[in-house]
Amino acid sequence: MDEAAIDWRLTSSPKQNTVLIVDDLEGNARLLEAILRSDGHRCIAASNGQEALALVDRDHPDVILMDVMMPHLDGLQACRQLKSDPATRLIPVVLLTALQDSDSRIRGLEAGADDFISKPFNGAELRARVRSLMRIKCYTDDLDSAEAVIMSLALTIEARDRTTEGHCQRLAAYAAAMGEAMGLAADEVGALHRGGYLHDVGKVGIPDAVLLKPGKLTPVEFEVLKQHTVIGDRLCGELRSLHRVRPIVRSHHERLDGSGYPDGLRGDEVPLLAQIISVVDVFDALTTERPYKAAWSRGQAIEELHNDVRRGWRARGITDVFVSLVANDRLPVLAGTEARALTRGSAA
Amino acid sequence: MSERNSLHECKNQIGIILGFVELLLDEQGMPDSRRADLLEIQRAAQRLVTLLPSLTTSPPPALPTA
Numbered sequence: 424m425d426e427a428a429i430d431w432r433l434t435s436s437p438k439q440n441t442v443l444i445v446d447d448l449e450g451n452a453r454l455l456e457a458i459l460r461s462d463g464h465r466c467i468a469a470s471n472g473q474e475a476l477a478l479v480d481r482d483h484p485d486v487i488l489m490d491v492m493m494p495h496l497d498g499l500q501a502c503r504q505l506k507s508d509p510a511t512r513l514i515p516v517v518l519l520t521a522l523q524d525s526d527s528r529i530r531g532l533e534a535g536a537d538d539f540i541s542k543p544f545n546g547a548e549l550r551a552r553v554r555s556l557m558r559i560k561c562y563t564d565d566l567d568s569a570e571a572v573i574m575s576l577a578l579t580i581e582a583r584d585r586t587t588e589g590h591c592q593r594l595a596a597y598a599a600a601m602g603e604a605m606g607l608a609a610d611e612v613g614a615l616h617r618g619g620y621l622h623d624v625g626k627v628g629i630p631d632a633v634l635l636k637p638g639k640l641t642p643v644e645f646e647v648l649k650q651h652t653v654i655g656d657r658l659c660g661e662l663r664s665l666h667r668v669r670p671i672v673r674s675h676h677e678r679l680d681g682s683g684y685p686d687g688l689r690g691d692e693v694p695l696l697a698q699i700i701s702v703v704d705v706f707d708a709l710t711t712e713r714p715y716k717a718a719w720s721r722g723q724a725i726e727e728l729h730n731d732v733r734r735g736w737r738a739r740g741i742t743d744v745f746v747s748l749v750a751n752d753r754l755p756v757l758a759g760t761e762a763r764a765l766t767r768g769s770a771a
Numbered sequence: 772m773s774e775r776n777s778l779h780e781c782k783n784q785i786g787i788i789l790g791f792v793e794l795l796l797d798e799q800g801m802p803d804s805r806r807a808d809l810l811e812i813q814r815a816a817q818r819l820v821t822l823l824p825s826l827t828t829s830p831p832p833a834l835p836t837a
Contacts (some may be wrong), residue, residue: 448783454790461794492779543786543820546793 440557443484444468445475445501446519447493451542455488455519455549462550464557472496476504479511485560486553488540491520491527499534506535509613513563515556519544570664574617577624584635589757590707595619596755597703597748602696604744604753610667611696618671618700625655625672637714649684652676670694675701678736698738702728702745721749781823788816 442464446452449470456466467482469475473496475489487505491498498518505511515537520527528539538552581591598619602612626634629651633644640648656673659665674697677683679690709724719727725746731737748754792813796806 448787450787451783454787454794457794458790461797492776542782543789546790546797 441465441467441482441484441486442553443475443478443482443487443489445470445472445487445489445493445498447471447490451490451519458546458549459553462554464553472498472501472504475501479505479514484514486556487514487516488553489516489518491518491531499530502531502534502536513560513567515560517552517556566662566664569662573624573658573662573665574620576627576658577621580623580626583626583631587711590711591620591623593619593707593757594622594700594703596757597707597745598700600748600753600755601699601703601741601745604748605699605741614667614671614696615699617665617668618675618696619703621655621659621665621668622671622675622700622704623651623655624658625651625653627658628654639715649676652685667696671697671700673697675704677701678731679738680735682736695741698741702737702741705731706745706749725749778823778826781826782820785816785819785823789813789820792816 440463442459444452444455444459444466445468446455447470452468452470456468459466467478467484469478471493472489475487476496478484479487489498489501496504498520502516502518505514505516512535516535517538517540518531518534518536519540519542520531531539538556540549540552577591581587595616596619598615599612602615607615629648633640633647636644652673652675656669659669659672671694673685674683674688674694677686677688677693677697679693679698681687681689683693706724706728709719709727710721712718728737728742728746732739732742792809795801796809796813801809
């Protein structure tokens with residue numbers, strides 16, 4: 424499975440209501456299972472943190488109930504690992520502890536635990552808590568799939584225009600490589616990766632007659648095309664998980680001198696991530712063949728980016744980072760249309 | 772085993788007793804005499820829980836002397 428497919432799973436877990444119980448004391452695990460089974464949940468069990476991580480990977484549970492004190496990998500360590508992995512961090516983790524001191528709760532919160540239950544626990548309370556966390560998990564699963572719908576929309580647009588095949592994948596890989604080269608935070612690099620796919624999602628609202636027109640657009644047609652930035656921003660607007668991507672979608676055609684669209688932003692008003700996508704977008708458009716032009720060489724495309732800097736359209740610093748990536752052969756190499764060279768930990 | 776660990780272990784074991792008793796008590800159609808037996812187990816286990824703190828009142832370790 425390539426990275427994009429992992430990031431944008433189109434299906435949520437088919438096994439609903441699975442609770443993973445992690446406790447080294449068999450009696451406790453059996454008790455928890457008996458209580459939760461009576462409430463209609465499917466239960467799986469592990470006897471330490473290590474086993475739990477393997478089961479999470481295999482069975483994608485919806486809620487995890489985990490003892491703190493366990494051999495091998497304890498509950499806090501396992502929780503920390505689950506919460507640092509984007510693939511598992513949305514699974515609610517409840518720490519079960521016989522200790523009531525606030526110190527262990529603080530350590531649990533620091534490890535990212537979502538809830539605590541003190542032993543000996545009350546069956547009714549346990550059922551209620553698990554039910555409530557299941558509801559939260561359902562919401563986050565829905566969010567995941569909403570994001571996947573928007574993603575597939577973006578790929579549909581690419582498919583409408585055969586000449587742009589692979590453009591999104593390349594952009595995602597190049598933009599994330601830029602973010603890493605610039606030392607941006609992991610969530611910003613993640614936004615660049617998604618932005619590469621989603622920057623033109625608004626083109627779904629642009630008629631084929633305009634989008635696929637082989638010749639030059641009339642001024643009226645160009646005004647219609649410009650709307651793809653605003654439409655895309657609106658499409659992503661409802662999703663919290665895409666809030667970092669929205670500025671890219673809306674502002675990737677802005678220019679530092681204020682001559683871009685849709686808002687005519689100037690200088691620092693143009694979001695950094697949008698400026699980065701803009702550089703790689705133009706580079707990729709120039710170096711690939713389009714109905715109205717042949718593919719330019721990399722040298723010619725870089726010269727054009729320098730011209731943009733001289734015209735006051737884009738920042739020299741950002742452009743130079745990209746030029747040095749190209750010059751040092753550090754752009755991710757893509758096999759076919761798949762982004763293979765990009766190895767971000769967050770995609771695991 | 773340290774006192775803290777023993778306390779942890781005791782709470783765990785009593786928790787298992789209480790949990791299963793509670794599950795059994797939830798079952799419908801049980802004769803009253805059986806229910807009374809289970810309630811007796813429950814009361815005893817609950818009493819143990821309240822006794823636990825008094826088992827852990829040993830003085831704190833002496834401070835090292837200079």
